[in-house]
Amino acid sequence: MSTPASALSSFDHAAASSGRSLWHLAWLRLKRNRAALAAAVVLGLIVLMVCFGPLISQYGYATPHWEQISAPPSLETGHFFGTDSIGRDLFVRTMHGGRISLMVGLVATGVALLIGVAWGAIAGFVGGRVDNVMMRVVDILYALPFMFLVILLMVVFGRNILLIFVAIGSYIWLDMARIVRGQTLSLRQKEFVEAAEALGVRAWVIIWRHIVPNLLGIVAVYVTLTVPKVILVESFLSFLGLGVQEPSTSWGALVNDGAQDMEFAPWGLFFPAVFLAATLFCLNFLGDGLRDALDPKDR
């Protein structure tokens, strides 16, 4: 079993091709995992729908139609998913909510990625007392009931979508930091890092050029598993009425509205819930598939 790292150290000039072959191998294995591929396709469709779906509808996401209150889904009226309790078109709202949910998921994961990778890579690479202090900080933050602090934050500063990004992202990075640190610790022992150090390459450059690229695999897996987690947290906040502000919406907020009228207008719950669940389902499946594909133990 040759890891890309050791291949890199023995054949320096072959570095690029061996790096590609890891991803190539992973891609081959992912292609064979039909469940993961199907998840990726469904996910792609959802993203396309969310982006371009509103274009095929004549309605706006915030315009109430008082003569069409809680109308059932129908192709004739153009309300494909029906309307809500003040007559807004649910198809367009579901797509709009999807944009918000996916955006929150991606941006907050991005925040987590930046902080987590930097924090974990530095702690793992520098080691010693710095590592101890940095990881102790993570431990302490880990023990805080973050959901409650986020709720508090939303109450304090009002519902603000930017704040949702920051609040969720600043909590989610903890896992990332731990995983990245563990990986960095083992990478640090590798010969190519030793070689770079012997050549007098500065620590920052080693982290950036040699450690971070080798973390990409695990980070990719982690990102696909974090996005659904973030979407879920945002939905949870929206459900409590602390998420995005009307007339904007998210899948969580739509589910909450839908649940209130479910007895006479079940479509209000059904469509957003299906989109939310399908997205979470696909992201989890894809993450699992990626993990299997990138797992060096499983060749």
Place this chain on the structure above:
Amino acid sequence: MLPRYILRRLLGAIPTLLILITIAFFLIRIAPGGPFDDDKTLPPEVQANLDAKYNLDQPLITQYFMYLGSVLRGDLGPSFQYSDYTVNELIAEGFPVSLRLGGTALIVALVFGVAIGTIAAWRQNSRLDYLLMGSAMTGIAIPNFVLAPILILLFAVYFGWLPAGGWSGGAARNMVLPVIALALPYMAYVARLTRGSMVETLRSDFVRTARAKGLPEWKILGKHSLKVALLPVVSYLGPAAAAIITGSVVIEQIFGLPGMGRYFVQGALNRDYTLVMGVVIVIGVLIVVFNLIVDLIYALIDPRIRYE
């Protein structure tokens, strides 16, 4: 050894709790509005009297230290919103409900999750395995605030078998739906964890030895493998136990249960400073205790781990 270990762990938790209290305290205080902002504005004298009664006229930092002092004495202060109650009383009322709900859900999640995961690992890559793990993934993907209304619609409204909400002193009938809604995502997660580590354990040498000795399959699975395979599940349990007991905020709201979770959201919205702080502290302590218990169980299962 053991008592000293426990003591050291508890002492180690003090900074965490202190940070938690500090963040929460100042966060809720910088929120605009106060606990007595009602629809009608109070006369300034009344407002001043109220502020003086609850020490709100003091500088914030003084209030902070006064609050810390009273917390150390075990007094969480009077509630602003429920003016006849202290926070201690409110929590003493709500906590058992949350604990009972969360505890039951946790046991359900653990028992069924481990069973499902073990069966799936035992029949790895069979149809049964795919079916079970597919369902587990669905359980993870459907948030419980989606599941809960569907359960109510189905079993309370449509079939009329179970009540749609309410607590009635913790009657079993009232517990069924909230427990299912709360337990399902955790159960699914436990099942996946168990399957993952069970698959690996079943490949190990001691299992092969046990098979070679001709031990019955149930003994290999239930006695030998499970003990090893449960380690990751146990370490997941600490955070999960704290989250399941406190995270029933949504479930309590949907089913109208008098637990601790609703105090928090209501309290925060009404600027009931002491109540919010009280809930945060209880949760912080719970997390510390659960993590400690998990580490102790961990050492119990795996004798290679020693308390240092």
